[in-house]
Amino acid sequence: MPRMRATVREVAAATGVSIATVSRVLNQQGSVAPETRQLVERAVEELGLRAPSPRGGTAKPVAGAVYVRCPYVLTDYFGLIVSSIAETLNRHGRQVILNAGEAAQREQVLSRLPAQREVGGAILILPPEPSEDLVRLSSRRFPFVVVDPRTTLPRDIASVSAAHHSGARQVTAHLTSLGHTRIGVIAGPREWLAADARLSGHSAALADVGILPDPTLVRHVEPTTAHGYRAAAELLDQRPTALVAFNDKIALGAMQAAADRGLSIPGDLSIAGFDDIDLSRATTPQLTTVRQPLQEMGRMAVSLLVRLLDRHELEALHVELATELVVRGSTSSAARR
Numbered sequence: 001m002p003r004m005r006a007t008v009r010e011v012a013a014a015t016g017v018s019i020a021t022v023s024r025v026l027n028q029q030g031s032v033a034p035e036t037r038q039l040v041e042r043a044v045e046e047l048g049l050r051a052p053s054p055r056g057g058t059a060k061p062v063a064g065a066v067y068v069r070c071p072y073v074l075t076d077y078f079g080l081i082v083s084s085i086a087e088t089l090n091r092h093g094r095q096v097i098l099n100a101g102e103a104a105q106r107e108q109v110l111s112r113l114p115a116q117r118e119v120g121g122a123i124l125i126l127p128p129e130p131s132e133d134l135v136r137l138s139s140r141r142f143p144f145v146v147v148d149p150r151t152t153l154p155r156d157i158a159s160v161s162a163a164h165h166s167g168a169r170q171v172t173a174h175l176t177s178l179g180h181t182r183i184g185v186i187a188g189p190r191e192w193l194a195a196d197a198r199l200s201g202h203s204a205a206l207a208d209v210g211i212l213p214d215p216t217l218v219r220h221v222e223p224t225t226a227h228g229y230r231a232a233a234e235l236l237d238q239r240p241t242a243l244v245a246f247n248d249k250i251a252l253g254a255m256q257a258a259a260d261r262g263l264s265i266p267g268d269l270s271i272a273g274f275d276d277i278d279l280s281r282a283t284t285p286q287l288t289t290v291r292q293p294l295q296e297m298g299r300m301a302v303s304l305l306v307r308l309l310d311r312h313e314l315e316a317l318h319v320e321l322a323t324e325l326v327v328r329g330s331t332s333s334a335a336r337r
Contacts, residue, residue, distance in 0.1 A: 015043045044140055062143060062309040064120025065095035066302075067113060071104035071128060076277045077247075077294065078125065081147060084298030085123055092306055094120075110134070114142040121309050123301050126150055143308040145301045150192055158308065158317045160300045164194045167290040167323030168201030168244070171272045174288070174325060175242045176209045179334035180270060184217045184240035186231045186250050195220065195246060198274065202244060221250065228253025236261055241269065241334040248273035248280045251287055255330070266332035276326055285329030293321045 012022045017036060025032055025040040032040075066089050072078050078100075086096050097119065099109060105128050113122055114137070121143035127134065131151045137144060138157050146159040153159055175183055185202055188195035203213045217240060221227035228250030232243060236257060245251035251273030255265060263269045265285060273280055276291035300319055307314055 011040065011043050015039050041140075061311060062120040064118055065097050066305065067097045067099065067109075067116075067119045067122040068125070069099045069104070069109065069122060069127065070125040071100065071102065071107075072126070073102060074100055076279070077275060080277075080294040081125055081298045084295040085302055088299045088302040092302065094306075110137050113137065113144075114140045121145075121305050123147060123305055143305060145305045145308070147297055147301045148194065150194075152193055153318070155317060158304045158314060160297050160304065160319045160321065161194070162292040162297065163320050163323045164197035165201040165204070167274065167292070167325070168198035169205045170201075170323070170325040171244060171274070171288070171290050172202045172205035173208065174327065175244070175270060175272065175331065176205060176211070178242075178270070178332060180242040181211055181334070182214075182217070182238075182240045182242075184232075184235035184238070184243045185219070186228055186235070186243060186245045186254060187218060187220050188223050188246040190220045198246065221246075223247045223250055225249045225253040225256075229257045232257035233260075236263070236269075242331070243269065243271045245271065245273045248275045248277050248287060248289055251289070251330075252279060252283060255283060255287075265330055268335050270331040270334070272331055276324075280326075280328070283330070288328045288331040289326050291324040291326050293323070296321055 012018060015022070017040060021032060021036065022040055025037050068082060068085055070078050070082050074082055082098070082100065086098075089096055099107070110129055110133050113119055123145050124134075125147045127146060127150060131153060134146065134157060135154060138154070144158070146153060146157060148161050149159050172183065183202075183206075185199065187199050199218070206213055217235065217238060219231035219235060221231045223246055228245060230253075231250070232254035235243060243254050245254055251271055254271050258265055258269050258271065265271055271287070273287050273289040274292070275294075276289045280287040280289045300321065304314060304319065
C-alpha cells in the first residue's frame with residue numbers, strides 16, 4: 001500500500017514548530033528563520049504533505065510565471081513542443097521562464113522551484129530526474145505537469161504523452177501486412193517508459209499474426225543517428241527484411257547503414273521510424289513513420305497546468321494522445337531472400 005501523506009499538524013509535531021509556522025513555510029511567506037524553513041521543508045519532503053481542502057469551497061488561483069524545463073537541445077522535436085507551450089501560455093497571459101539545453105541536465109532545479117516566488121507552476125519535458133524527485137515536488141503542493149514522462153509516474157502527478165504502444169503496433173502491423181516476418185527493432189533506452197511501451201506494441205502486432213518476438217533482433221540505444229547506424233549495422237548481419245526505429249533520427253542512421261551495405265530501400269530492406277519530424281520528409285525515399293502530436297502535447301500540458309493553477313480538480317491526470325501511421329516510400333513488400 002502507498003504511504004499516506006502527512007498533515008500540517010503531523011509536520012509541526014515532527015519538527016517541533018507551530019502549525020502556523022508550517023503554514024507560513026508552505027505558503028512561502030516571510031518571517032520564518034532560514035534554519036526553521038529548511039527544517040520544515042526537509043520534513044515535508046520526508047513525510048509528504050496532504051494538501052488542505054480549500055475553505056469555503058474556493059481557493060485563490062496561483063499567480064506567477066510558468067517554468068518550462070526542457071534539458072535538451074531544442075531541435076525540431078523538442079522545439080515544437082516548447083514553442084507550442086510558449087504560444088499557448090502567452091494566450092493565457094502567463095510568462096515563461098525557460099530552462100533548456102543539455103547542460104541543464106546537470107542542474108538540480110526541482111527542489112528549488114517551490115521557493116521561487118515568481119514561479120507559479122512548471123511544465124517538465126522528458127524530465128531526467130528520478131520519479132522520487134517528482135514525488136517530492138508533488139508533496140510540496142507545487143503545481144506541475146510532465147510531458148512525455150521517462151518513467152512511470154504515480155497516478156496523482158499530471159502528465160501528457162503520446163500513445164506509444166498503439167503507434168508501434170500500427171507500424172509493425174503495416175510491415176507484417178506487407179509480408180515481413182523478420183523485423184529488427186532499434187529501440188530506445190531500456191529504462192525509458194516510451195521504449196518499453198513501443199516494444200510492447202511491436203510484440204503485440206507480431207502476436208496478432210502468430211510470430212514470436214526474437215530478442216536477438218532487438219537493440220536498445222540512445223536516440224541518435226550515430227547510435228542508429230551502429231545498431232542497424234549489427235542487425236543487418238542477421239538479414240532482417242525490415243527495421244523499425246525508435247525515432248526518425250535512428251531511422252536515418254539505419255538508412256545510412258543499409259546504403260553502406262549496398263542495400264536498396266525499400267527493395268532490399270524496409271525501414272520505418274517514429275515521430276514524423278521534418279527529417280522524415282527529407283530522406284530518399286521519404287520515411288514511413290508514426291506521427292506524434294507534438295504541438296498538441298504542448299497545448300494539452302498547458303491546459304492541465306492552467307486548471308491546476310486555477311485550483312480546478314482534474315478528472316484525467318494521465319492524458320495519452322493518439323498517434324497516426326504515415327506511410328511513405330521507405331516500406332514495401334518483403335524482399336525474397
